[in-house]
Amino acid sequence: MSEHVHEDHTKHYVTIWVILLVLLAISVMGPELNIKIVTLITAFGVAVVKAWLVAKNFMHVNVQPRYVLYLLGTCLAFMLLFFTGVAPDVMKHDGNNWIKPEVQIPLSRGAAHEAEEAALHSGEHH
Amino acid sequence: MQPIATTRSSAGILTGRLGVWWVLASEIVIFGGLLASYIMLRISHAAWAVEASYTSTPIGTFNTFVLLTSSLSAVLAHNAMELGDGKKAARLLHYTIAGGGLFLCVKAYEWAGEISEGFTISSSGFWSFYYTATGIHAMHVIAGMILMAIVARDAAKGLNVHRVELVGIYWHFVDLVWIFLFPLVYIAK
Numbered sequence: 001m002s003e004h005v006h007e008d009h010t011k012h013y014v015t016i017w018v019i020l021l022v023l024l025a026i027s028v029m030g031p032e033l034n035i036k037i038v039t040l041i042t043a044f045g046v047a048v049v050k051a052w053l054v055a056k057n058f059m060h061v062n063v064q065p066r067y068v069l070y071l072l073g074t075c076l077a078f079m080l081l082f083f084t085g086v087a088p089d090v091m092k093h094d095g096n097n098w099i100k101p102e103v104q105i106p107l108s109r110g111a112a113h114e115a116e117e118a119a120l121h122s123g124e125h126h
Numbered sequence: 127m128q129p130i131a132t133t134r135s136s137a138g139i140l141t142g143r144l145g146v147w148w149v150l151a152s153e154i155v156i157f158g159g160l161l162a163s164y165i166m167l168r169i170s171h172a173a174w175a176v177e178a179s180y181t182s183t184p185i186g187t188f189n190t191f192v193l194l195t196s197s198l199s200a201v202l203a204h205n206a207m208e209l210g211d212g213k214k215a216a217r218l219l220h221y222t223i224a225g226g227g228l229f230l231c232v233k234a235y236e237w238a239g240e241i242s243e244g245f246t247i248s249s250s251g252f253w254s255f256y257y258t259a260t261g262i263h264a265m266h267v268i269a270g271m272i273l274m275a276i277v278a279r280d281a282a283k284g285l286n287v288h289r290v291e292l293v294g295i296y297w298h299f300v301d302l303v304w305i306f307l308f309p310l311v312y313i314a315k
Contacts, residue, residue: 051305068147075154093170117176
């Protein structure tokens with residue numbers, strides 16, 4: 001428990017909550033414009049901002065000892081390392097001197113199937 | 127009788143708080159790995175956008191609102207505890223638990239609708255990720271609700287009051303995960 005006299009921070013927390021709700025509204029309405037860059041900024045950019053607001057103001061991560069931030073940052077770094085290490089293999093299906101036939105053949109079948117399903121569902125909705 | 131860990135500190139902060147941060151650090155790898163895998167596959171499967179169009183943005187938005195509001199009540203519980211009002215802290219934790227319960231009810235309704243439409247966990251790669259990610263998140267919500275019930279019971283009696291902050295930190299992380307999950311499965315269509 002803190003040793004200093006604690007002030008009532010209710011107003012601050014409610015203010016942050018209101019800001020979070022406004023950002024939520026922006027993140028939902030932005031993609032309605034159907035502009036890709038706006039969707040990226042409003043949906044994912046706003047998510048990062050909301051996450052920072054929650055981490056700083058609700059979790060008080062900024063007043064934790066430095067090694068807590070190092071701990072969280074290390075795990076985040078490992079997660080990014082996983083992504084960068086695996087992504088080239090997962091996301092690319094061919095290169096200058098190689099292909100992944102075991103992926104490309106099912107993918108081409110899958111893409112055709114998905115296109116058929118999409119056409120079927122869009123037909124049902126109309 | 128206090129657990130030994132409550133009465134000593136090896137790192138300059140409450141042992142319980144260090145423990146919670148350790149848990150959250152490991153959860154970063156769990157959820158981060160899952161979401162990173164989803165992003166990788168989503169980018170390389172443009173057709174997943176068609177699958178994702180069947181998720182309900184209004185339901186996802188409402189659930190996001192519920193979790194953000196429950197995060198507010200969780201931090202207000204910590205605030206009340208710091209001001210010495212254990213009963214108010216317990217009441218606010220109960221509101222947080224109610225928020226979690228509402229989230230789960232809406233999620234159950236949503237899943238029931240999607241499953242009845244034929245979108246099951248084995249329908250496609252997208253739906254496999256959808257149910258896995260939201261399912262693991264829901265399990266964390268349930269765990270958080272149970273923990274908060276235990277902490278609230280003690281806080282109302284003025285016992286283990288430091289745990290109000292600790293369970294709040296855990297709950298805010300559950301909210302954080304949803305903040306990233308929401309745009310990935312409900313907005314990016």
